[in-house]
Structures are given as C-alpha cells and as structure tokens.
Amino acid sequence: xxxxxxxxxxxxxxxxxxxxxxxxxxxxxxxxxxxxxxxxxxxxxxxxxxxxxxxxxxxxxxxxxxxxxxxxxxxxxxxxxxxxxxxxxxxxxxxxxxxxxxxxxxxxxxxxxxxxxxxxxxxxxxxxxxxxxxxxxxxxxxxxxxxxxxxxxxxxxxxxxxxxxxxxxxxxxxxxxxxxxxxxxxxxxxxxxxxxxxxxxxxx
Numbered sequence: 001x002x003x004x005x006x007x008x009x010x011x012x013x014x015x016x017x018x019x020x021x022x023x024x025x026x027x028x029x030x031x032x033x034x035x036x037x038x039x040x041x042x043x044x045x046x047x048x049x050x051x052x053x054x055x056x057x058x059x060x061x062x063x064x065x066x067x068x069x070x071x072x073x074x075x076x077x078x079x080x081x082x083x084x085x086x087x088x089x090x091x092x093x094x095x096x097x098x099x100x101x102x103x104x105x106x107x108x109x110x111x112x113x114x115x116x117x118x119x120x121x122x123x124x125x126x127x128x129x130x131x132x133x134x135x136x137x138x139x140x141x142x143x144x145x146x147x148x149x150x151x152x153x154x155x156x157x158x159x160x161x162x163x164x165x166x167x168x169x170x171x172x173x174x175x176x177x178x179x180x181x182x183x184x185x186x187x188x189x190x191x192x193x194x195x196x197x198x199x200x201x202x203x204x
Contacts, residue, residue: 143193
C-alpha cells in the first residue's frame with residue numbers, strides 16, 4: 001500500500017467539515033467574524049476556480065477532482081496576505097476552510113472540527129432543502145456511520161479532530177462554541193448514532 005503523505009501541521013489553519021445539513025457554512029461564516037479569520041467556503045471556491053468537471057445527476061452533486069482542489073487550496077492558503085487578522089479581533093485560526101469535501105484529503109491544518117447532527121433533525125434540515133429521497137438517505141447513512149469523522153482521522157492524523165453536536169443549536173451558538181474551543185476552552189462531543197442506524201437499516 002502506498003504511504004499517505006503527511007502535511008506539516010499549521011496551527012493557523014482550521015478545517016470545518018461534516019455531512020451536508022450540519023450547519024457548517026453558517027457557523028464558519030460567523031466564526032470568521034468572531035475571531036477575524038478568513039473563511040474559504042469550498043462550494044464557492046470550486047465555482048470561482050472552475051474546479052468542477054461536471055454534474056452527476058444520479059447523486060445530484062458536482063464532480064470535483066480532489067487532487068486539483070487540494071492543490072488550488074494550498075496555493076490560496078500560501079498567498080501573501082491570506083493569514084492576516086485584523087487587530088483586536090481575538091485568538092484562533094487565521095484561515096478556516098469549510099466544506100464537506102474538506103475531510104476527503106489532507107491539508108496542513110492544526111485543528112479539524114466535524115459538525116454533527118442527530119439523524120432525526122438532520123432529516124428535517126435536508127428535507128427542507130428539497131433533497132431527493134436517495135440523496136437524503138445517503139447523507140443520513142453517512143452521518144450515522146461517522147463517515148466524515150473516520151475520513152478526518154485518516155487524512156489528519158496529526159491534527160486535533162473535534163466533533164461538535166449541532167442538533168437543537170443555532171449557527172450563532174455553534175460559532176460561539178467553536179470560537180471557545182479554538183481558544184482552548186471547553187470539550188468536544190462524542191455523538192453516538194448506533195441506535196438510529198439500527199432502526200434505519202431495519203426499515204430498508
């Protein structure tokens with residue numbers, strides 16, 4: 001097996017990832033304002049840099065070459081002026097990369113936050129987005145199987161991977177908690193959706 005290249009850990013870079021619907025985008029945007037960090041939203045970044053190679057109608061998602069995405073992000077993060085915080089805006093990471101694809105490859109991050117959401121609430125959130133049944137169930141299953149957490153553990157072996165439960169919490173509350181954790185205050189969560197997983201599999 002080919003050895004996975006490890007990226008040098010950078011305390012000034014933080015990743016926020018997780019299943020769609022867990023609240024990443026809103027929380028990351030608010031966190032950036034709270035601590036004066038630049039936020040790179042992967043969905044916007046892919047479109048801005050024209051990194052999509054098409055659209056998969058079967059999965060209802062854009063096709064993205066992860067290697068090209070990573071290389072583009074590395075160039076963006078290294079760009080002069082990227083790691084700059086406005087005076088008096090607090091402590092924490094200078095750059096935040098947000099998106100569900102961020103758990104799929106390694107970046108030189110010092111900390112990785114995986115936002116989680118109890119399946120019952122996640123289903124309501126995704127239904128509100130008009131997700132097709134197959135896409136909704138695929139994302140629910142990924143969440144119950146801890147997909148993003150496991151991927152982050154493999155791709156970021158030297159970083160601190162921290163799970164945050166967002167069910168019943170608004171974006172501002174989640175962002176405040178992320179800011180505290182980035183400053184070394186508070187504890188991470190340990191969500192367990194095994195009960196929901198067993199019920200889900202019985203219904204199929």
